[in-house]
Amino acid sequence: MVVTINHNDYEAEPGQTILQVAKQNGIYIPTICHSPHLSDVGSCRMCLVELENNRKLVASCVTPVTDGMKVLTDSERVIEARKTVVDLLVSDHPMDCMTCEANGNCVLQDLAYEYGIKESTFGTKKLPRFEIKAQNEFIQLDPDKCILCGKCVRTCKEIQMCNALDFVNRGFETKVSPPFDEDLGGKDSPCVFCGQCVEMCPTGALTYIPSKGKGRYYEFKKTITTCPYCGVGCQLELRTKNNKIIQVGSVYNENSPNPHGESCVKGRFGYDFVNHPDRLTDPLIKRNGHFEKVSWEEALDYVAEKLLNIRGKYGSDSIGGLSSAKCTNEENYIMQKFMRAVIGTNSVDHCARLCHASTVVGLGMAFGSGAMTNSISEIEGSDVIFVIGSNPTENHPVIGSKIKKAKKNGTHLIVADPRKIELSEIADISLHHKPGTDVALINGIMNVIVNEGLLDKKFIEERTEGFESYIKVIEGYTPSKVSQITGVPADKIIEAAKMFGLAEKAAIYFAMGITQHKYGTNNVLSLTNLALLTGNVGFESTGVNPLRGQNNVQGACDVGALSDVYPGYQKVSDPKIREKFENYWGVKLTDREGLTLTEMFEEAGKKIKALYIMGENPFLSDPDQDHVKKALESLDFLIVQDIFLTESAQFADVVLPAASFAEKEGTFTNTERRIQRVRKAVNSPGRAKADWEILTKLANKMGYEMKYNSPSEIMDEIAQVSKLYGGISYERLEKGGLQWPCPDVNHPGTKYLHKDGFSRGKGKFFPVEFAPPEKEADEKYNFTLMTGRMLYHFHTGTMTRRSYPIDKHEPDSYVEINIEDAKKLGIKDKDRVRITSPQGTVETYAKVGQRVQPGQLFMPFHYAESPANKLTNRVYDLKAKIPELKITPVKLEKVEKRVSRREVLIDERFTSIRRQE
Known part of the structure; x- marks a missing residue:
């Protein structure tokens, strides 16, 4: 159809609004309440235009075009109407x-300037009229500056899905408010401080409460980069001033995992750590029990000499290396290359061993590729979503919001988790099974699908193998039998099975609740069986989708920071592959598979004499803290390369100061296999260097030449040695992220895997029998402890515990206790409690409620003063070598003497000092 705007004809599509047609043709129409990321309501009337056909003034954002329509965007009537709108808004505004x-970044200010409104002709109301809400650590709400555009309300309802804001009152008393006129951080507020409302606000009604200095929008240097927290890989704008990150803004890019500028509280506010006074600034060598600052030259000479001596005395395999899911792809590539080409060992690993090793193994066995099969953007296209062993709204909040949005728009949701999580409350079917019974539950669901004839016979015949042996096992898992094992009512199992089996497009999402078990690989294989059985893999909005926990855990695996594969998951045991890398790197490589992370700690002081830790904190993240302590102390030589003197670094002989994500160039690969740029926004403190620079300098000192002028050159080498990244270059990534496999420069990237066939040929069924956890609650240790993450803190707390607003908002550890158990033990909410396992004892605060079932406990592992992993046991999955962090038998008791957090921290500080002395 043809639309005439300002006497010029333009092509338009049916359903487009006048505003959309005008924008796509470069015609300016001012707006206030409009956003391309939100529904349009046409309430502000700023976008009024005149229809020549009937002389009407209409809101262009909500008026669809018609063939032959004639529109005037700047007639006298339109200009006067807009002036009146601005005049009225100014009359009610400070x-x-x-x-x-918001000065310099205010839509109302810009419009007042554009239309020459110095003061309102309607007079000015007496201000202030409303109370400013700023009792939290993150966001201030000033209703007097609000112009009632409703963008914050719609953002919270349509993007974040929290409903934390709405209009209250009527007439001149109308304002935007949290529930019950509380602060955004009030006890009844569902606000999670994602900050998106601030980004959408056109005035200064919603602003960030500064924690690291103030600044105007126009004063900031703005750098687009990738979030350093979970595996979603949100694109963010770092706003810096005087070499400090002051704010984190939204980036609106369709070719990103957060196209509407979404973020979570950590991504928006967790950046004080970058400029924290605790940052390491100089290399340190421990002499006589004390760290001394030294030059880079001295530190690297010392490290090179020690490593060469240990290798000469005990052999290459006496040295192990831990790479990092926090570091860039380029740095992880250099680390694994350093260990293989310089040291001569394959004993290099990273924290994927603690979170998703069973995913890599299980998906690799069944499909041939150990990665998330589909994309984040496909979530809303699923007919059914099955979430098991994952708490996305806390651990992957942007994905959690998308699942909530899909549910609101008609997608059915099944949630299986021992705890009651937010998604459990909105799910069509919520299954609370006993910890460690995942295989039985999934087998039970498949039993019903088979018996109801809901399996995809054509898909099974054409694209799978191993069905005959698999189906024999499934026959024994009747709903009644599974109910006895899992505690889930049989009718719920049947209902869930029918819902999943009847769906045209069903997707599975899981995380560490599935993987961190002795039988974690079997748990993953059960899920691949379910997808193959129903034909829900290799198609859009389906698949088996592991949600990666850290920003670059996927990338660290991709580029070879694993003990059995080179970059691109090429086996070190394959002679042809090994020869290829020998030619690329110009060195003879070992044919022995290396030790995994967990095996290195078991062999510390025995086979492993020296350990090089880059960006990991195993003292807090690994199971059985006392065992980790003994392992670190038993080493002949320990190097820790990090941004802080972490709990692990305090055991080191040498500490090397590294650059944070905001101080270097590189790439991260997110959970959906999307490779995205990381860009330098500020300078590193003191003499800290990027990890790749440190490693290359050390390699050169040890006699192996590494010459790279920039991380982009390292990525070019990664593209040469791995087909998965074959088409990746910084030049291409400037336009947005690309998803592997991307084999050549003309390839657009891969949205979802296994479209035309599996990487291994055919998808394979694996018969998996249920086996109970190795260690279960008994008379002495009568509770089952589960560990995990929470919304406000991340991993070992190295970053978030040093981010002021986040740590002030959530300063204390806790253990979740069911209200029935609490009554029996005389425990009230916030009482001090003691948790004991065969591995150790920890004290923390009680959080009494109904999130966990009777007999179960849940504890986050972010707090050094209450380290949950002091309790966990060293039971490992035999295939993936991942520890069983989700099931630890413990006993619980009330501590009569209440200890303040300050006393605990002081005690920890003195313990740390004594350790150094």
Whole structure:
């Protein structure tokens, strides 16, 4: 159809609005309440245009075009109407632009300037009228500056899915408010401080509460980069001033996992650590029990000499290396290359061994590729979503919001988790099974699908193998039998099976609740069986989708920071592959598979004499803290390369100061296999260097030449040695992320895997029998402890515990206890409690409620003063070598003497000092 705007004809599509057609043709129409990321309501009337056909003034954002429509965007009537709109808004608005946080970045200010409104002709109302809400650590709400555009309300309802804001009152008393007129951080507020409302606000009604200095929008240097927290890989804008990150803004890019500028509280506010005074600034060598600052030259000479001596005395396999899911792809590539080409060992690993090793093994066995099969953007296209062993709204909040949005728009949701999580509350079917019974539950669901004839026979015949042996096992898992094992009612199992089996497009999402078990690989294989049985893999909005826990755990695996594969998952045991890398790297490589992370700690002081840890904190993250302590102390030589003197670094002989993500160039690969750029926004403190620079300098000192002028050159080498990254270059990534496999420069990247066939040929069924956890609750240790993450903190707390607003908001550890158990033990909410396992004892605070079932406990592992992993046991999956962090038998008791957090921290500080002395 043809639409005439300002006497010029333009092509338009049916359903488009006047505003959309005008924008796509470069015609300016001012807006306030409109956003391309939100539904349009046409409430502000700023986008009024005139229809020549009937002389009507209409809101262009909500008026669809018609063939032959004639529109005027700047007639006298339109201009006068817009002036009146601005005039009315100014009459009800404070005129304190000079001190307003939004000065220079305010739509109302811009419009007042454009239309020459110096003061309102309607007079000015007496201000202030409303109370400012700023009792939290993150966001201030000033209703007097609100112009009632409703963008914050719609953002919270349509993107974040929290409903934390809405309009209250009527007439001149109308305002935007959290529930019950509380602060955003009030006890009844569902706000999770994602900050998206601030980004959408066109005035200074919603602003960030500064924690590291103030600044105007126009003063900031703006750098687009990738979030350093979970595996979603949100694109963010770092706003810096005087070499400090002051704010984190939204990036709106369709070719990203957060196209609407979404973030979570960590991504938005967890950046004080970058400029924290605790940052390491100089290399340190421990002499007589004390760390001394030294030059880079001295430190690297010392490290090179020690490693060469240990290798000469005990052999190459006496040295192990831990790479890092926090570091870039380029740095992980250099680390594994350093260990293989310089040291001469394959004993290199990283924290994927603790979170998703069973995913890599299980998906690799069944499909041929150990990665998330589908993309984040496909979530809303699924007919059924099955979430098991994952708490996305806390651990992967942007994905959690997308699942909530899909549910709101008609997608059915099944959630299986021992705890009651947020998604459990909105799920069509919520299954609370006993910890460690995942295989039985999934087998039970498949039993019903088979018996109801809901399996995809054509898919099974054409694209799978191993069905005959698999089906024999499934026959024994009747709903009644599975109910006895799992504690889930049989009718719920049947209902879930029918819902999943009847769906045209069903997707599975899981995380560490599935993987961190002795039988974690079997858990993953059960899920691959379910997808193969129903034909839900190799198609859009389906698949088996592991949600990666850290920003670059996927990339670290991809580029070879694993003990059995080179970059691109090429086996070190394959002579042809090994010869290829020998030619690329110009060195003879060992044919022995290396030790995994967990095996290195078992062999510390025995086979392993020296350990090089880059960006990991195993003292807090690994199971059985006392065992880790003994392992670190038993080493002949320990090097830790990090941004802080972490709990692990305090055991080191040499500490090397590294650059944070905000201080270097590189790439991260997110959970959906999307490779994205990381860009330098600020300078590193003191003499800290990027990890790749440190490693290359050390390699050169040890006699192996590594010459790279930039991380982009390292990525070029990765592209040469791995087909998965074959088409990746910094030049291409400037336009947005690319998903592997991307084999050549003309390839657009791969949205979902296994479209035309599996990497291994055919998808394979694996018959998996249920086996109970190795260690279960008994008379002495009568509770089952589960560990995991929470919304406000991350991993070992190295970053978030040093981010002021986050740590102030959530300063204390806790253990979740069912209200029935609490009553029996005389424990009240916030009481001090003691948890004991065969591995150790920890004290923390009680959080009494109904999130966990009777007999179960849940504890986050972020807090050094209450380290959950002091309790966990060293039971390992035999295939993946991942520890069983989700099931630890413990006993619980009330501590009569209440200890303040300050006393605990002081005690920890003195313990740390004594350790150094």
